[in-house]
Amino acid sequence: MPTLLIKNALLDGERRNIYCEHGRIVAIDRQQRDADDVLDADGLLAHAPLINSHTHASMTLFRGNGDDLPLMEWLTTRVWPYERRISRDEVYWGAKLAILEMIRSGCVFFNDMYWDSHAVAQAVEEMGVRAMLSSVIIDITTSESERRRQMERIERQFDEVRQYSDRVQFAVGPHAIYTVSEEGFCWAAEFARAHGCVLHTHLSETEKEVKDCYDEHGCSPVEYLDRIGALACDLVAAHTIWLSDRDVALLGEHAVVCAHNPVSNMKLAVNGVYPYRRLDGAGAVTALATDGAGSNNNLDLFEEMKIAALLQKFHNDDPTALTATEALEMAAHNPAPFFNLDGREIAVGRRADLILIDLSLPELNPVHDIDSHFVYAANGCAVDSVVCDGKLLMKHRQVEGEEEIVAKANEAARVMFSRVDGA
Numbered sequence: 175m176p177t178l179l180i181k182n183a184l185l186d187g188e189r190r191n192i193y194c195e196h197g198r199i200v201a202i203d204r205q206q207r208d209a210d211d212v213l214d215a216d217g218l219l220a221h222a223p224l225i226n227s228h229t230h231a232s233m234t235l236f237r238g239n240g241d242d243l244p245l246m247e248w249l250t251t252r253v254w255p256y257e258r259r260i261s262r263d264e265v266y267w268g269a270k271l272a273i274l275e276m277i278r279s280g281c282v283f284f285n286d287m288y289w290d291s292h293a294v295a296q297a298v299e300e301m302g303v304r305a306m307l308s309s310v311i312i313d314i315t316t317s318e319s320e321r322r323r324q325m326e327r328i329e330r331q332f333d334e335v336r337q338y339s340d341r342v343q344f345a346v347g348p349h350a351i352y353t354v355s356e357e358g359f360c361w362a363a364e365f366a367r368a369h370g371c372v373l374h375t376h377l378s379e380t381e382k383e384v385k386d387c388y389d390e391h392g393c394s395p396v397e398y399l400d401r402i403g404a405l406a407c408d409l410v411a412a413h414t415i416w417l418s419d420r421d422v423a424l425l426g427e428h429a430v431v432c433a434h435n436p437v438s439n440m441k442l443a444v445n446g447v448y449p450y451r452r453l454d455g456a457g458a459v460t461a462l463a464t465d466g467a468g469s470n471n472n473l474d475l476f477e478e479m480k481i482a483a484l485l486q487k488f489h490n491d492d493p494t495a496l497t498a499t500e501a502l503e504m505a506a507h508n509p510a511p512f513f514n515l516d517g518r519e520i521a522v523g524r525r526a527d528l529i530l531i532d533l534s535l536p537e538l539n540p541v542h543d544i545d546s547h548f549v550y551a552a553n554g555c556a557v558d559s560v561v562c563d564g565k566l567l568m569k570h571r572q573v574e575g576e577e578e579i580v581a582k583a584n585e586a587a588r589v590m591f592s593r594v595d596g597a
């Protein structure tokens with residue numbers, strides 16, 4: 175495996191050489207060493223990469239198509255009709271475009287939910303990043319044979335994804351309680367438990383979801399997941415906005431990773447605000463996420479950190495409601511152990527995953543407080559270079575093959591939309 179030397183990076187206020195071998199940081203000092211690849215990081219700040227805890231990577235193909243619509247109208251008219259006939263090739267190029275965008279904005283791990291985990295796994299493997307890929311199940315209106323087919327697809331993709339490197343992890347993604355039958359959800363939870371996988375779902379996103387759940391099951395969505403045993407899994411729950419005190423206590427008790435998607439929530443006007451202080455106080459893990467590009471419309475976690483902080487302050491009428499350091503923890507640290515990542519610290523023995531921030535940019539000067547700059551002043555373009563698994567994925571804003579990825583993703587989107595619109 176090639177070695178990498180990052181020269182003169184700023185780390186803990188000093189210039190250091192960071193030497194990486196076999197995907198790990200093996201030395202942080204002032205020594206000069208020979209390496210297969212050398213990055214001149216003079217004046218660049220070394221920092222842990224960002225973690226995108228909930229997205230649908232391939233939905234970059236839907237970017238800007240069907241904006242400004244209510245959630246269910248958007249899903250039923252502008253997303254699902256196309257996704258029903260999306261090809262493997264389209265999933266693959268959509269994922270590649272997403273990964274390119276995430277690398278360029280300092281993120282090397284994403285927690286995905288989509289139809290063809292095998293196609294996304296191939297994109298992840300080739301681009302050199304890390305991901306947890308949830309194969310989705312949506313079966314509420316399908317026939318018994320279609321439900322069976324979805325279960326078989328998940329079983330097949332579990333085996334396919336296992337063939338890749340340890341940068342790729344498999345998970346099971348029952349979409350939401352309003353799109354998955356009780357039988358389907360129980361099967362997914364059981365599969366996750368039996369195979370040591372994470373369970374990944376959307377939860378309590380809208381008031382309607384909660385009302386419908388009370389009508390159908392006589393309890394809240396969180397209580398329903400508790401009843402069917404899903405909370406006992408290693409669970410990532412995206413959104414978790416409409417919560418009773420009992421719901422918050424349950425999510426805390428089970429240390430559920432709550433993926434907070436402030437931009438998507440505000441864009442789709444889910445009419446509620448993520449209850450950060452309540453969930454944090456109860457013991458749930460808050461992790462930041464972009465959701466898919468269809469409802470964001472980019473995958474820049476720097477933007478997400480700022481908006482998360484502003485939303486909590488504005489909503490709670492309290493400038494201390496979410497600090498810059500807390501926002502950065504949500505994006506770089508809180509969910510790291512859950513996703514088997516090393517997290518915020520850059521140290522000898524840790525995985526060689528890091529980003530280098532260009533502190534010469536006008537908007538990042540003067541430097542009083544780095545966490546403040548990350549959250550309030552920077553955007554993804556402040557990331558100069560990106561390293562994952564000891565490999566340089568972006569060198570001074572250049573990612574290998576980016577022109578081809580953009581061109582192929584554009585072509586994939588054109589083919590996907592014309593297939594349905596032209597029918």
Ligand SMILES: [Zn+2]
Binds near residue numbers: 229412
């Ligand atoms: Zn989502």
